[in-house]
Amino acid sequence: MIERADINSLLSQMRAIKTEVQQATRPSELQEIKPMDSGLQGISKTESNSFATLLKGAVDKVNEHQSDASRLREAYERGDPSVDLPQVMIQAQKASVSFQAMTQVRNRLVTAYEDVMKMPI
Numbered sequence: 001m002i003e004r005a006d007i008n009s010l011l012s013q014m015r016a017i018k019t020e021v022q023q024a025t026r027p028s029e030l031q032e033i034k035p036m037d038s039g040l041q042g043i044s045k046t047e048s049n050s051f052a053t054l055l056k057g058a059v060d061k062v063n064e065h066q067s068d069a070s071r072l073r074e075a076y077e078r079g080d081p082s083v084d085l086p087q088v089m090i091q092a093q094k095a096s097v098s099f100q101a102m103t104q105v106r107n108r109l110v111t112a113y114e115d116v117m118k119m120p121i
Helices: 002-024 045-078 085-118
Strands: none
Touching (some): 045 085
């Protein structure tokens, strides 16, 4: 039963992140696009800040999952009676899946950057 609660919790977190992203990309909430001083055009400072904030939040969440997994593993190894093996394994899998997802996002971003850089001017 612990697995279902953790899976449902993870699914609800993923749905919440999805709605945050969808709400941030609605045209009514986007601000006017103005060129920035650095020469980049088409992206406002608020949009780049929101993307950076979203990316930082995702990296922080991955770090949090890995820290929790490490903390639970160490507690289990010390023989803490409040920590059981399934709980440790579930948290380790959460950390692994979130890290793999972040790696895939990074790979997609690098590929997109390379594609943009290959475009003729």
